[in-house]
Amino acid sequence: xxxEKVQLKIASPLxxxxxxxxxxxxxxxxxxxxxxxxxxxxxxxxxxxxxRAVPTANLxxxxxxxxxxxxxHSAGGKVSLAINKFxxxxxxxxxxxxxxxxxxxxxxxxxxxxxxxxxKLKKHGFFGKKFYVSSVAAVYNSESVDFYKQLGASRIIxxxxxxxxxxxxxxxxxxxxxxxxxxFNNQCHNINGFCGFLHGIYAEMFLPKFMRGKxxxxxxxFISNFLLRxxxxxxxxxxxxxxxxxxxxxxxxxxxxxxxxxxxxGRGIIWDPGTYFYRCGACFLYRLKGAGVEFVKIxxxxxxxxxxxxDTEFISRAAGLTGTVGGEAEFLExxxxxxxxxxxxxxxGGQYCYFND
Amino acid sequence: MKAEFDILxxxxxxxxxxxxxxxxxxxxxxxxxxxxxxxxxxxxENKIPSIDQLDKAVSFSESRGLKIxxxxxxxxxxxxxxxxxxxxxxxxxxxxxxxEVVINDWGLLSxxxxxxxxxxxxxxxxxxxxxxxxxKANFPSEVLSILRDVNINDELAQFxxxxxxxxxxxxxxxxxxxxTNNYGFLMSLYLPFGYITTGRTCHYFYLKRGQxxxxxxxxxxxxxxxEGSVILNNKNFPGELFLRGKTLFFKNDDPxxxxxxxKIDRVIFERYLPV
Numbered sequence: 001x002x003x004e005k006v007q008l009k010i011a012s013p014l015x016x017x018x019x020x021x022x023x024x025x026x027x028x029x030x031x032x033x034x035x036x037x038x039x040x041x042x043x044x045x046x047x048x049x050x051x052r053a054v055p056t057a058n059l060x061x062x063x064x065x066x067x068x069x070x071x072x073h074s075a076g077g078k079v080s081l082a083i084n085k086f087x088x089x090x091x092x093x094x095x096x097x098x099x100x101x102x103x104x105x106x107x108x109x110x111x112x113x114x115x116x117x118x119x120k121l122k123k124h125g126f127f128g129k130k131f132y133v134s135s136v137a138a139v140y141n142s143e144s145v146d147f148y149k150q151l152g153a154s155r156i157i158x159x160x161x162x163x164x165x166x167x168x169x170x171x172x173x174x175x176x177x178x179x180x181x182x183x184f185n186n187q188c189h190n191i192n193g194f195c196g197f198l199h200g201i202y203a204e205m206f207l208p209k210f211m212r213g214k215x216x217x218x219x220x221x222f223i224s225n226f227l228l229r230x231x232x233x234x235x236x237x238x239x240x241x242x243x244x245x246x247x248x249x250x251x252x253x254x255x256x257x258x259x260x261x262x263x264x265x266g267r268g269i270i271w272d273p274g275t276y277f278y279r280c281g282a283c284f285l286y287r288l289k290g291a292g293v294e295f296v297k298i299x300x301x302x303x304x305x306x307x308x309x310x311d312t313e314f315i316s317r318a319a320g321l322t323g324t325v326g327g328e329a330e331f332l333e334x335x336x337x338x339x340x341x342x343x344x345x346x347x348x349g350g351q352y353c354y355f356n357d
Numbered sequence: 358m359k360a361e362f363d364i365l366x367x368x369x370x371x372x373x374x375x376x377x378x379x380x381x382x383x384x385x386x387x388x389x390x391x392x393x394x395x396x397x398x399x400x401x402e403n404k405i406p407s408i409d410q411l412d413k414a415v416s417f418s419e420s421r422g423l424k425i426x427x428x429x430x431x432x433x434x435x436x437x438x439x440x441x442x443x444x445x446x447x448x449x450x451x452x453x454x455x456x457e458v459v460i461n462d463w464g465l466l467s468x469x470x471x472x473x474x475x476x477x478x479x480x481x482x483x484x485x486x487x488x489x490x491x492x493k494a495n496f497p498s499e500v501l502s503i504l505r506d507v508n509i510n511d512e513l514a515q516f517x518x519x520x521x522x523x524x525x526x527x528x529x530x531x532x533x534x535x536x537t538n539n540y541g542f543l544m545s546l547y548l549p550f551g552y553i554t555t556g557r558t559c560h561y562f563y564l565k566r567g568q569x570x571x572x573x574x575x576x577x578x579x580x581x582x583x584e585g586s587v588i589l590n591n592k593n594f595p596g597e598l599f600l601r602g603k604t605l606f607f608k609n610d611d612p613x614x615x616x617x618x619x620k621i622d623r624v625i626f627e628r629y630l631p632v
Binding site: 086087088089090091092114115116117119120122123138139140141142143144145146147148161166169170188189190191193194195196197198201245246248249250251252253254255256258262263270271 | 567
């Protein structure tokens with residue numbers, strides 16, 4: 001059993017005020033969300049201020065944020081607002097306004113990735129809120145942690161492509177700042193903060209012309225938002241495969257011929273799509289807690305409410321086990337059994353493990 | 358994958374030309390057309406040059422009267438320690454003529470600032486949108502303008518200038534670059550390869566074994582990236598893509614649009630795909 005000097009807390013995703021209380025009851029300490037107002041822009045690339053530029057992943061207004069905060073606070077939880085894109089020069093004033101509105105509506109913290117926005121927010125004292133460095137900022141080393149501490153960060157959300165040893169090393173050197181680590185659902189092969197792909201571009205390439213352009217896509221997205229909320233995870237995942245540049249099927253040709261018996265040409269998807277949807281690090285909660293990590297993050301703002309509740313309950317119960325079991329072996333046995341009971345045998349082990357590397 | 362030199366013939370003579378390599382042995386191809394050497398690794402900390410390799414590159418540059426830029430990437434604490442040794446070495450030996458450091462990780466500012474060198478903000482921190490599919494998409498002008506823009510504002514410009522970051526580095530993206538204000542920064546352009554995305558897994562390692570990629574395999578490196586690249590084709594992209602090690606690149610050897618609309622004063626010629 002690990003001594004309870006650090007309690008492992010859970011940050012869960014949210015896209016509707018109605019999810020706040022149930023998620024906290026299932027074990028979330030903090031909820032993170034974004035706001036995509038219908039009137040902030042006619043187009044989601046320019047009108048959205050967080051990395052999930054689809055209505056299905058966002059609250060629809062700051063009034064919804066206010067309600068979310070009220071609900072969360074009433075249940076003893078906190079709310080973080082994601083403003084974690086990299087912006088164009090002409091967007092910084094709007095991004096600042098977005099942060100100010102979020103602060104006014106009671107968000108407890110702001111999740112930011114763009115250093116230019118951080119510096120702007122610092123001038124305004126972060127509107128009296130805590131400032132977390134988003135995983136999109138891609139912090140992998142101690143010097144970067146120091147860099148962001150000097151800008152006023154109180155938490156670093158580490159990118160998903162990081163090893164347990166590296167997490168331990170960072171925590172050992174920086175006991176005065178909180179760390180948050182990805183634990184469940186998506187993990188991309190590429191580093192989000194260094195990726196130039198546009199996820200939503202598919203619509204711009206293949207939709208009929210009358211459906212593209214100013215004003216139309218937002219309406220379309222609003223309709224799709226309404227429709228997709230009723231659809232299964234499987235259907236949403238299918239759309240994701242069509243949209244992501246990295247998940248396209250490519251004709252491959254090795255520049256130099258490989259050894260005899262190994263084909264030098266082929267066709268396929270390079271990055272494994274399954275890992276976008278099923279990644280899990282529950283078996284490592286014991287070690288993460290031992291390393292002193294304060295928060296673990298569940299991914300999936302646009303997932304269905306039922307999925308979010310299920311995921312939060314699983315991770316919460318698994319995190320709870322770390323304080324009650326006799327040792328890591330017992331923890332692993334119990335957490336694997338728990339996972340299979342909730343999710344079945346599929347998608348567990350090897351390629352679906354966050355910290356397998 | 359090798360790029361042809363003829364791309365350089367189309368450039369104005371006033372533009373400084375840099376030859377970019379990560380291995381000093383490749384410098385044998387750097388001829389009189391070039392004014393500067395770019396040396397180092399942007400995408401993999403396993404390819405951070407040794408002090409010996411750096412000395413070789415410096416010595417080559419000095420013997421030809423060329424200036425030198427040391428290129429760094431995004432790193433873990435292991436990479437920080439390797440680069441700290443290089444920084445200490447530079448402090449001891451003194452900076453070569455016209456020495457600069459390209460930073461692609463904010464943590465590296467503190468590692469190199471004691472050297473007194475000039476910094477350039479690398480393409481990993483410029484965060485250009487480089488999805489080649491933008492060339493085929495039908496964005497309205499409002500969105501294109503945002504996709505061309507750069508994430509620098511008054512506060513960041515001041516912050517960078519106070520820390521001796523005087524130059525910005527760009528890829529030759531299909532949609533171009535459009536500054537509202539460039540704050541007087543000098544600008545470089547990488548040609549002909551632009552990076553699209555990068556991670557911590559050597560995809561070449563997995564592809565040649567016919568396996569699905571893992572996530573963090575940089576600890577098990579046996580320099581597969583040295584063997585070559587993989588060429589990718591898909592009809593949704595305007596041209597071939599190239600995968601070397603952990604990084605995916607596009608190739609755009611027509612810089613006319615970007616050169617016309619921006620004050621690019623340096624072109625960094627990539628004879629080989631960077632690592």
